[in-house]
Amino acid sequence: MSSPSRPLFVAVAGNIGAGKSSLTRLLGQQFGWKPYFESVEDNPYLPDFYADMTRWSFHLQIYFLSKRFRHHKEMTESGLSVIQDRSIYEDAEIFARNLFDIGKMDPRDYDNYVALFEVMTDYLKSPDLLVYLKASVDTLVNNIARRGRSFEQGIQREYLEQLNKHYEDWIGRYKRGPLLIIESDGFDFVNRENDLHRIVGLVRDRLGIASS
Numbered sequence: 001m002s003s004p005s006r007p008l009f010v011a012v013a014g015n016i017g018a019g020k021s022s023l024t025r026l027l028g029q030q031f032g033w034k035p036y037f038e039s040v041e042d043n044p045y046l047p048d049f050y051a052d053m054t055r056w057s058f059h060l061q062i063y064f065l066s067k068r069f070r071h072h073k074e075m076t077e078s079g080l081s082v083i084q085d086r087s088i089y090e091d092a093e094i095f096a097r098n099l100f101d102i103g104k105m106d107p108r109d110y111d112n113y114v115a116l117f118e119v120m121t122d123y124l125k126s127p128d129l130l131v132y133l134k135a136s137v138d139t140l141v142n143n144i145a146r147r148g149r150s151f152e153q154g155i156q157r158e159y160l161e162q163l164n165k166h167y168e169d170w171i172g173r174y175k176r177g178p179l180l181i182i183e184s185d186g187f188d189f190v191n192r193e194n195d196l197h198r199i200v201g202l203v204r205d206r207l208g209i210a211s212s
Helices: 020-031 046-051 053-076 088-101 107-121 137-147 157-173 193-207
Strands: 009-014 034-036 082-085 129-134 179-183
Touching (some): 020 034, 020 129, 020 193, 034 053, 088 107, 088 157, 129 157, 129 193, 137 157, 179 193
Parallel strands (some): 009 129, 034 082
């Protein structure tokens, strides 16, 4: 790939199990971008959150907001082209909003969280491209089962359906910059090279990067 004239910031968005981490890694390799991954394995709140969402929802969302804000600043100030596994915007638009809607986050905590999110994101550069991996709940359930993270196995299908609805609403309103929607059902960009090359071509075209 030919190098762009300036550093690029790409974010990969999508529901739990959509394939964000794999696509982030593969696109980073294809384009020579530095990947930044969501903090999952070392997250001190996730197991407790999935066991008792009401008790731990605010703590988890503040943890994610802090981590992603730091990563966002680090990425955009690095002078490198980077790709991020899940954007900071998903924290508020999808997960905190859903927790509030289903009664798992106290209104006072939610208002406090949103106010903090808005102040923090006012200082951040928007992605040069947001790649949204759109996946059906069946695909999400299968992928979650396949990767076998113990704390994810109790995630209810209804919860994933609710998150998908919030993703569709958010993507329909997304105005922060260029957007690429990839219908990932039927795609296997990890094991099928042609599928990966199709996505690489779509990303390259959307960013205006000429092939070498």
